[in-house]
Amino acid sequence: MAPHVIRIIGDPVLKQRASDVDRVDGSFVKLVDDMFVTMYDAPGVGLAAPQVGVQKRFFVFDHDDDPGVIINPTIVESRGEAEFVEGCLSVPGLHWEIVRPAEIHVKGYDLEGNELDLELDDFACRVFQHEIDHLDGVLLIEHLTDEQRKEARRALSDLRMRHLAPPEPDIAPGRLRLI
Ligand code: NI
Numbered sequence: 533m534a535p536h537v538i539r540i541i542g543d544p545v546l547k548q549r550a551s552d553v554d555r556v557d558g559s560f561v562k563l564v565d566d567m568f569v570t571m572y573d574a575p576g577v578g579l580a581a582p583q584v585g586v587q588k589r590f591f592v593f594d595h596d597d598d599p600g601v602i603i604n605p606t607i608v609e610s611r612g613e614a615e616f617v618e619g620c621l622s623v624p625g626l627h628w629e630i631v632r633p634a635e636i637h638v639k640g641y642d643l644e645g646n647e648l649d650l651e652l653d654d655f656a657c658r659v660f661q662h663e664i665d666h667l668d669g670v671l672l673i674e675h676l677t678d679e680q681r682k683e684a685r686r687a688l689s690d691l692r693m694r695h696l697a698p699p700e701p702d703i704a705p706g707r708l709r710l711i
Pocket residue numbers: 619620621622662666711
């Protein structure tokens with residue numbers, strides 16, 4: 533069983549801005565390890581601390597078989613536009629085509645306190661923007677067009693009112709990697 537329960541849309545913890553990590557100690561390293569286990573169990577390729585109820589600015593990722601953690605990340609520059617089918621572990625069963633910048637320059641720190649300085653594009657760029665949004669209390673719902681938003685409200689209220697299990701994504705298995 534995963535060490536943490538992933539918080540789902542409607543949980544207020546997902547709407548709060550997380551605060552900077554100011555201390556990396558043994559219990560923090562344990563939390564990071566537990567987040568990896570929770571992410572792989574889901575399964576997902578990115579998981580931000582607020583998704584397990586921790587209001588701190590870091591996330592774990594493994595979108596290209598090269599797992600990592602980034603602490604106190606900031607986007608220092610973003611360029612272009614790209615559309616991508618995006619789904620979130622905290623919004624089960626739903627996904628949308630979402631437009632975001634195509635390339636970003638990100639800075640942050642690793643567990644050893646080394647500075648990370650990353651130029652990202654393609655899926656990595658999408659994962660990092662999505663997870664940094666989680667640290668700011670923003671869910672992918674807030675990036676939808678008006679039309680998508682109407683549809684999303686309907687789908688979400690259906691789930692709540694009928695206590696339905698989330699639908700299986702109507703997309704080829706393996707194509708949608710949750711973040
Ligand atoms: Ni997410």
